[in-house]
Amino acid sequence: MKKLLFLLNMMLVTAFVYAQKEIHYEILRNEPQSHNNLFVSASPVFFDISNNTGVCFGLGASYNHKEKFIVDLDFHRSYTEKTNLLFGSFESYDRNKIGRYGEPMGPMKNLMVFNMSGQYLFNPHIREGRKKVPVVRGYHKTVYIKVPTKRLYAFPLRVGYYYYQLVINSASNFGSTHFSWFGTKINDPAATPEAIQGYTNYKAQILTLGIGIYIRDDIKITVIDSRPQYSGDKEVRESTYYYADILFPMNQKIENMNVIETYYPDIFSSAITIEDEYNMNDHTPKTKMGFRVGRKYLIANPSSWGAAALKVEVGCRPGPIEYKRNLFLVVGFDIIFSKRTY
DSSP: OHHHHHHHHHHHHHHHHHHHHHOEEEEEEOOTTSOEEEEEEEEEEEEEESSSOEEEEEEEEEEEETTTEEEEEEEEEESOTTGGGGGTTTSOOOHHHHOSEEEESSOOOOOEEEEEEEEEEEEEEEEEEEEEEEEEOOSSOOEEEEEEEEEEEEEEEEEEEEEEEEEEESBOTTSOBOOOEEEEETTOTTSOOEEEEEEEEEEEEEEEEEEEEEEEEEEEEEEEOSSTTTOEEEEEEEEEEEEEEEEEEEEEEEOOEEEEEEEOSSTTSOOEEEEEEEEOTTTSOBOSOEEEEEEEEEEEETTTTEEEEEEEEEEEOSOBSOGGGGEEEEEEEEEEEEEEOO
């Protein structure tokens, strides 16, 4: 049995080597530093997990000009502002125990993020190596050949504008309350700020500064072979971004709350409910900065299964001073429509 497995294994290896030797190709393009590319993306499912868990859709665009600079636009928005209801976080208050309880004066806003950045590619340089180019793709087998290639490396110097809004919530997803907002009545601003729990809308405008690593492959070959499934033009266009940004809030706004208080004048009376508008923004401490790190992998191979991108980002956004409430994780999958502009 062992001899049979060994012989089968040798036959497979031999077949692979034979294919490598028998496939002939000509390089048509191998200059990743010399081309401009425009990418437009749509994301049907995008997860933004934070104080307000969002299941989002997204749109984006990216343009790179040779080895000089990159401009990125990115937008995502939750399908509904009530995603957190699925996790119980807006149902976890016992109003008879927590005292004053606040809700947004208006409707809850969808989680929304808009990001615009420019990246100057510092120290672009070419490293030579070998790249696997798919010759035949299939569900059960993909045949590759390794060809000599040039790979562009650069270090982006990043600057950008970042806007986001979401519903911030002082209760955890597990039903316990960790902290309070602080506010004063609109008609009594000189009063001592009062601790209030609940949820309301928050928005921020942020300046981002950072650095990164950028890697790009852009190679096209034509395969000359008697087998039709092997012959023809084959192309690999891939980009990988690693980045780290510091987030400096230029403006933060916690919207006013409609604060509800229920009490009983005496044991014989019915409950009385009082509602007042409270200014939450001026008295709730907020962080002065945040950070994010991430990786984005983009592949645009017209000769294969199409174009797509995968993005993963973690960090801590600016917001109310409770740091752990500002932690976030973003995972997104993009469908890419690409255009080489030369």
